[in-house]
Structure formats: structure tokens, C-alpha cells
Amino acid sequence: MDVTQEADATRSQVVHHIDPALEPENQHHHAHQHHTAFAEQGRQDEVVYSKDAQFEKGIVPEQTPLDHGSKNFNDPEAGENFPAQRIWYRRVKKQWRHMAHAVVWLLFTGWWIAGLILHRHDIGWLIPFLLYLAITLRIFFFYVPITIVSKPMHWVWERTAHPFVRMIPEKMRIPSAAALCIGVILVGSFVSKESQDNTRANRAVSLFGMLVFIFGLWLTSRNRKKIVWHTVIVGMLAQFIIALFVLRTTTGYDIFNFISGLATDLLGFASDGVIFLTSADFYNFNNGFKPASFFIVGVDSAIIFFVAFVQLLYHYNIVQWFIGKAAVFFFWSMRVSGAEAVVAAASPFIGQGESAMLIRPFIAHLTMAELHQVMCSGFATIAGSVLIAYISIGVNPQAMVSACVMSIPASLAVSKLRWPEEEETLTAGRVVVPEDKEHRSANALHAFTSGTWLGLKIAAMITSTLLCIIALIGLVNGLLTWWGRYLNINDPPLTLELIVGYICYPIAFLLGVSRDGDLLKVGKLIGTKLVTNEFVAYDALQHHAEYKDLSDRSRLIVTYALCGFANIGSLGNQIGVLSQIAPGRADDVSRVAFSAMVTGAISTFTSATVAGLLITNEKQYFSTPT
Structure with missing residues (x-):
């Protein structure tokens, strides 16, 4: 084989890439690059492109591979060294965190005890107690892993609920759960006066x-x-x-x-x-x-x-x-x-x-x-x-x-x-x-x-949005009212609210509203909400005279x-x-x-x-x- 034939054979084995980003001169200007271990240490001289590589899926996928570039934390423009600042901040935070938590807990403990003594009967004790309990638990779990609570709960659940569930045949578990749900709803709904x-x-x-x-x-x-x-x-x-x-x-x-x-x-x-x-x-x-x-x-x-x-x-x-x-x-x-x-x-x-x-x-x-x-x-x-x-x-x-x-x-x-x-x-x-x-x-x-x-x-x-939607509704209502006059639709006039009210009439009935004149009104409000937005519907509910006589x-x-x-x-x-x-x-x-x-x-x-x-x-x- 002569030199010319050898060169042709070599060229025939070269894979030409259509994507210009894969050309060596453009390798640092595309949005999908994979760096070697050298690059992760700050060296950008070695860039490796992977094809059909298999990677383990992480729980948080990266938004862009460019985030894996050099990890130079120094900002030359701001003149700041971020690692030094973070180390100092963490040291101070660790030193004073315990004292801050103690002060906050003692403050709220005193507040809750004082309120319990002075205003137990006239203001009530439940809300202050729940607030105090939430703050106490939050501070407590800063120092104690939540597993001390979750593991015992899981242990109790495994030894109480699971044995009971296993007693039910697998094919009957879903029907049994559905029957339980329906029973709770029926009892909770119809027992009261x-x-x-x-x-x-x-x-x-x-x-x-x-x-x-x-x-x-x-x-x-x-x-x-x-x-x-x-x-x-x-x-x-x-x-x-x-x-x-x-x-x-x-x-x-x-x-x-x-x-x-x-x-x-x-x-x-x-x-x-x-x-x-x-x-x-x-x-x-x-x-x-x-x-x-x-x-x-x-x-x-x-x-x-x-x-x-x-x-x-x-x-x-x-x-x-x-x-x-x-x-x-x-x-x-x-x-x-x-x-x-x-x-x-x-x-x-x-x-x-x-x-x-x-x-x-x-x-x-x-x-x-x-x-x-x-x-x-x-x-x-x-x-x-x-x-x-x-x-x-x-x-x-x-x-x-x-x-x-x-x-x-x-x-x-x-x-x-x-x-x-x-x-x-x-x-x-x-x-x-x-x-x-x-x-x-x-x-x-x-x-x-x-x-x-x-x-x-x-x-x-x-x-x-409200300005434009209300103006558009006014325009549509004006056109519908004008068109309805020729069909003798005058009382009430033909409007968008009236049309969507009749469309949503069955929904109002299924909700269980009062059937003494409220179905069409509720249907109008639901239709207005679906076609425009809930703000317009709530404003009509609160301020329009048509809805003031709705039942409770x-x-x-x-x-x-x-x-x-x-x-x-x-x-x-x-x-x-x-x-x-x-x-x-x-x-x-x-x-x-x-x-x-x-x-x-x-x-x-x-x-x-x-x-x-x-x-x-x-x-x-x-x-x-x-």
C-alpha cells in the first residue's frame, strides 16, 4: 500500500461530527461538556466527551452540566474569599446558637406560664400552648434526631396496624378500606342533628x-x-x-x-x-x-x-x-x-x-x-x-x-x-x-x-388582569344583550353570567346548595369563576345585590x-x-x-x-x- 492509499484508509476511519460543538476548537463553547478529574481540580486543559455513557441517576438531577466546572471560590472582582467568610460565619453561628436557642425557649416558656396564670379563663390556653409546643419541639429537634420519635411510631405501627391488615385477604383490602371510608363519611355526616x-x-x-x-x-x-x-x-x-x-x-x-x-x-x-x-x-x-x-x-x-x-x-x-x-x-x-x-x-x-x-x-x-x-x-x-x-x-x-x-x-x-x-x-x-x-x-x-x-x-x-377581564366581560355582555333583544330576551337580559349559570346549573345542584332559588345564582358564580377567575366571582358574591339573599x-x-x-x-x-x-x-x-x-x-x-x-x-x- 502506498502513502496515498494509506492516507485515504485513515481518512475513511474518521468519524465526522455534524455538531460543531464537538470540534476541538469549539469544545469550551457548548452547553454539554463532561470534565475529567483534572478539570474538577481546576484544570480546564482536559475535556472528555462521552457517548452513550451510563451514569447512576442522582436524586437531584443537575440543571446544566456547566455547573460542574472549575470550583474557584475566590471572586477577583469583589475581592472576597468565600471559604474564609463561611468558616468564620459557621464558627460564630456554632458558638452562639445554643445561647440563642436557650434565650428563645426561656422567653416563650415565661410568656406561656404567665399567660396561663393571668388569662387562662378569659383569653384561653389552647392556642398559646400549641404555639409554645411548636417552638419547643423545633428547638428540641435541632439537637436530637427526629428518629427518636419516628422509629418508635414506626415500631408501634408495624406491630399494631400491619398485623391487623395482614388478617384481611389481599383481594379484600381495598374494598374493606373503601367500606371503612364510606362508613366514616356516612356516620360523620348524618348522625348530627x-x-x-x-x-x-x-x-x-x-x-x-x-x-x-x-x-x-x-x-x-x-x-x-x-x-x-x-x-x-x-x-x-x-x-x-x-x-x-x-x-x-x-x-x-x-x-x-x-x-x-x-x-x-x-x-x-x-x-x-x-x-x-x-x-x-x-x-x-x-x-x-x-x-x-x-x-x-x-x-x-x-x-x-x-x-x-x-x-x-x-x-x-x-x-x-x-x-x-x-x-x-x-x-x-x-x-x-x-x-x-x-x-x-x-x-x-x-x-x-x-x-x-x-x-x-x-x-x-x-x-x-x-x-x-x-x-x-x-x-x-x-x-x-x-x-x-x-x-x-x-x-x-x-x-x-x-x-x-x-x-x-x-x-x-x-x-x-x-x-x-x-x-x-x-x-x-x-x-x-x-x-x-x-x-x-x-x-x-x-x-x-x-x-x-x-x-x-x-x-x-x-x-x-382584573381590569382587562372585567372590561372584556362588559364588552361581551353588551354584545349579548344587544343580540338578545332581537329574541325578546330582556328580563333578565342575555349575559355571559346567565349563559354559564345555566351551563353550571347541574354542578350547583350536585354541590347540595339550597334549591329555593339559589341554584342559578350559584351556577352563575361557578361559571364566572371558570371562565374568568375566582376574584371576579368572590367580588360578585360579596358586593352584588343579586347574591345578598343567598341562604347561609x-x-x-x-x-x-x-x-x-x-x-x-x-x-x-x-x-x-x-x-x-x-x-x-x-x-x-x-x-x-x-x-x-x-x-x-x-x-x-x-x-x-x-x-x-x-x-x-x-x-x-x-x-x-x-
Whole structure:
């Protein structure tokens, strides 16, 4: 073979890459590089490209392989050495942490004892005791592993519940659990005495409605053979028990009344800021013109302050800790994946988009069922920021808070009924709330100011959205009224609310509202919520003269039924947020979005039917409309 032939043979064995990123001169300018051990030590001279390499899946997938580059902690521009600062900070924190914890515990111990002695009978002891107990346990578990509690509980559970379950034949366990759930619901609903508007006949209608919603989800399930009935049964039972605790027990009423009272007090703190920016005379002026009742004055200020306050709690890991503990409970009890449990537990507190951000590294790796569940949890509840806004316009805070908590197990149950898991999940074995290093605040002041800016954007978005939606509804109503005149539809005039009211008439009946003239009104509110948003519906419920004569039962049930983000506008928001987090999953997100929205709406409807089953003293659970 001559030299020319040898060169041709050599060239024939070379594999030419189409991707320019694989060329040597471009090897440091593409977004998918794998470094050797030398590179991890700071040397960038050796870059290895892997093809069909098999790596063990970690529990937290990396967002971008570029994060594996050089670990040079020195910032030459800032002139700072981060390891030195961290070592000093950790040393000081370790030295003073014990003293700080001791001071905090002694302070709250003295406060609780003094309150118990001085105000045991006139103010009450339960709420202070629960607060003191929570602080004591939190400090205690800083030094003692939680396994000293969880292991004995697990030991007791293994030796009491499991032997009892094993006595039941495996084929009969699910039917037995379903029978137990139905029995608890029947006894809890129908044993109590009747009230004027809460007769057993009305409760039976609410129970029938719940069964219809569940049957409809089962009938339209993507794969009925894959339904995990344990998740569905436990979710519905947990929803009912939470409602039973809130609506039928004095302790539950006091706890949720305390929580709703704290939320209401936040409005007063926000008003202090408005008074500083204007004046007390302007804010409290009430002579046919009350600025405090204006949405842009009374509601926007509360939203901005609440979001900033939540960001401050987020900086100190209080929000993440609370969400993580709640997620562990639902992960263990309902047998869902860790990512699903985190989003379900977080959605009532931080909202639909923000809850997905908690599991941002996992979004690209979620199964279709997990994507459906993540979106369903967002649609099935509201966020803490808008909760404050609804309270400010007069919606009962206890009903709102309890509806948010009930939505956690309900959204998990109905989503797994509609779209059961058919794939292997990445977070099936544990609950993880990854640390968000990209959006980490430098200090508490930075967190609070960033939260202020975020709150301003949220308030501006809500205000502008309401302005445009209400204006658009006015335009549509004007056109429909004009068109209806030629068909002699004049009293009442043809409007969008009237059309969606008749469409949602069956839903109002299934919820169990009063049938003495309230069905069409409740149907209008539900339709308005689904077509526009829940804010417009709640505002109509509280301020429109048409709804002032709603019965107590109907008013409470519709308060629960409207408590969710399931509407056309939020559908676009969720698709946008998840597609931005994981662009490669945009098609999958769009595919499951509408199903998740409908399922989320059904989740809120089941909460409303549970309220219809249990409420006996309606008057104390809603505010008089203004």
C-alpha cells in the first residue's frame, strides 16, 4: 500500500461530527461538556466527551452540566474569599446558637406560664400552648434526631396496624378500606342533628354529588387498571377528617379561627404603610367615599406586604421546613412521589407557579402523571397572597383557610384517579426540597426588598388582569344583550353570567346548595369563576345585590367551590411557567394542562360537597356581605 492509499484508509476511519460543538476548537463553547478529574481540580486543559455513557441517576438531577466546572471560590472582582467568610460565619453561628436557642425557649416558656396564670379563663390556653409546643419541639429537634420519635411510631405501627391488615385477604383490602371510608363519611355526616337549612336531605344531595364527581373521574380515567386506590381512598378520607375537625369540633374551630385571625391582622399592618404614604384622614375617610375600600388601596397594599413577609420567612428556611414536613406526611400516607408531595403541600401557601419552582431540578424528569398532579395541585387551591386579597373584600377567612388545607389530599386523590401513574418516577423513594442557589438572598434585608418587588409585580398583575377581564366581560355582555333583544330576551337580559349559570346549573345542584332559588345564582358564580377567575366571582358574591339573599348554606358551599385557580387564565399561566422551567417538556405540559384544570376544579367541588355534608352552624362561618 502506498502513502496515498494509506492516507485515504485513515481518512475513511474518521468519524465526522455534524455538531460543531464537538470540534476541538469549539469544545469550551457548548452547553454539554463532561470534565475529567483534572478539570474538577481546576484544570480546564482536559475535556472528555462521552457517548452513550451510563451514569447512576442522582436524586437531584443537575440543571446544566456547566455547573460542574472549575470550583474557584475566590471572586477577583469583589475581592472576597468565600471559604474564609463561611468558616468564620459557621464558627460564630456554632458558638452562639445554643445561647440563642436557650434565650428563645426561656422567653416563650415565661410568656406561656404567665399567660396561663393571668388569662387562662378569659383569653384561653389552647392556642398559646400549641404555639409554645411548636417552638419547643423545633428547638428540641435541632439537637436530637427526629428518629427518636419516628422509629418508635414506626415500631408501634408495624406491630399494631400491619398485623391487623395482614388478617384481611389481599383481594379484600381495598374494598374493606373503601367500606371503612364510606362508613366514616356516612356516620360523620348524618348522625348530627338537622338545622334549619342543613337537613339530612340536603346532606344526601351533597353526598350524591361527591359520588358523581368521583365516578366521573373514574369513568374518564386514562388507565383505570393502573389506579392506586390506596391514594384515592386515603386522600378522600383525609379531606373529610380535616373538614370534620374544622367544622364540627371546638378545637378545630379555634385553631383555624386563630390562623384566619392572623391573616386578617396582616391587613391592618399593611394599612399602616398606606397611612404613612397618604394620611390617616384620607385612609379612614368615610362620607360616601371610603378610600380604604378601594381595591388598589386596600387589597394591593396587603398583597405587597404579604409577599414580602413570605420571602423573609423563605430566607430563614421556615417555609421550606414547614412544606417539607407536610410533604413527608402526605408522601408516607398516600404513597405518592416526593415531588408530588412537595408541590401539593406547597401550593396552598405559595401558589401554583412558585410551588413548581420548589422542584425545578425535577420538572424536566417528571412523568406525565406527575406533571398532571403538579398542575392539578395548582388549580385546586389558591395562594397565600390572594387569600389576603379575598379576606380584604369580606370573604370568610376560616372557610378559605380550611378549603386550602383540604385541597392538599383532595388534589392528590382526584389527580391519581384521573391520570394514574404508569411510569417509574425519579423521586419515588424520598422527599427532597432542593436548595435554590440561583435565587438565594444575601441577607434578610435583601430577601425582604426582593419580596417587596415581587409583591408589587404580583399586585400589578392581579390589578391589570382584573381590569382587562372585567372590561372584556362588559364588552361581551353588551354584545349579548344587544343580540338578545332581537329574541325578546330582556328580563333578565342575555349575559355571559346567565349563559354559564345555566351551563353550571347541574354542578350547583350536585354541590347540595339550597334549591329555593339559589341554584342559578350559584351556577352563575361557578361559571364566572371558570371562565374568568375566582376574584371576579368572590367580588360578585360579596358586593352584588343579586347574591345578598343567598341562604347561609349556599353561601358557605359556594365559598368552598370557588376556592381554586381552575380557570382559563390560570391555564395559560401554568403552561407558561412550566414550559419556561423545562422547555423540553412544553408539549407534555400542554397535553395534560386542560385535564389538570378540570380535575383541579373537581377537587374544589369535592371540598364544597364535604362542607355541605358537615356544616351545622352556617352563620358563624361567613361574613355579612357589604
